Amino acid sequence: MVDTKSKEGISFQDSLTSGEPLTHFFYEWQGERAVEPLLLIENGVTLWHEHIYTDEAYDNSYLWDLAKEIVEDHGDTPMYSWAEWVRYQITTGAFIPAQWDSRKAYPYKGLLISAIYFQEARRLCAQGNPxxxxxxxxxxxxxxxxxxxLSTRQNTSRAAKVMHxxxxxKVxxxxxxxxxxxxxxxxxxxMESAKDQVVxxxxxxxxxxxxxxxxxxxLVPEKTKGRTVAKQKNDVFVRIRNMLDNWSLPSGPYPDIAEAFSHFSKRKRTPPHAEAFNPRATSENVPIDESDFYLRLINFWDDGTVxxxxxSRNEDA
Incomplete structure (x- = not known):
């Protein structure tokens, strides 16, 4: 068990900065030793997916399978090796994923490059070229x-959730x-009838x-109040009714309200206008550790013991 209190009585969690990875790997528990490259690759893959799972603002899970397609389709390059040519194109903005339709610069170059490089490194190890x-x-x-x-996008998203x-x-x-x-x-x-009756x-x-x-x-900003007709804004009850469409979803922001609404979904159906809830996943199928912790330390021993x-927050308390 880790001592989660400092000498001054400050929570151990307070010593961590916002945005640090949840998981940290250690390889020399019993002194100096060589570490196999494949172990570093697999641990890196875990860290990559952990970041994807914990990003509250944007779902980048598609990048893993995009990287897989790129690795499986080596082509001729005008300069550099194949791997460095791909990195060059991404770095300079010559290649941008089709899923990114913004006119702004693509902000996830590092995630795509790391996904490609982890998979290419694993391919080389499998070919006996570590x-x-x-x-x-x-x-x-x-x-x-x-x-x-934590990116600006993530911080903005988190602040918006807290504000909302x-x-x-009270509503x-x-x-x-x-x-x-x-x-x-x-x-x-x-569920639709329940929403109407609530309002x-x-x-x-x-x-x-x-x-x-x-x-x-x-508290609702004027620009977000919407309009039912050209010169008439939605009244407060219409806005609440519109919010219930999102609040009632299993993937909605308030689980207690979603659970209360689930009673009225006899067939456990999602309203036809709502998007189905799809957890983030890739073809790698890296498992999600759903236990309650804010820091995980994984130690590898010489004899293969992990x-x-x-x-957890409970232990810290």
């Missing part, structure tokens, strides 16, 4: 590191209360809850 794989491994880790810190949660706290309490009544009444036969109950109780509704309405230490 000597040439070493510099590819080093560059793969380097480029992965370029994309592992604070803005809707969510009203929704849960209304859902409980709708469920006890037994009159809603579908109708709130309309009926407008005089009692208008303070909360006015507070929510004031010692894993996880530090």
């Amino acid at each position: 000597e040439r794989a070493w510099h590819l491994i080093a560059l793969a880790y380097y480029h992965l590191g370029l994309n592992t810190g 949660a604070a803005r809707t706290e 969510r309490a009203l929704v849960l209360g209304a859902l409980d009544k709708v469920r006890r009444d037994g009159s809603a036969r579908s 109708e109950l709130m309309r009926e109780k407008h005089d009692q809850i208008k303070h909360w509704l006015n507070e929510f309405d004031t 010692l894993t230490v996880k530090v």
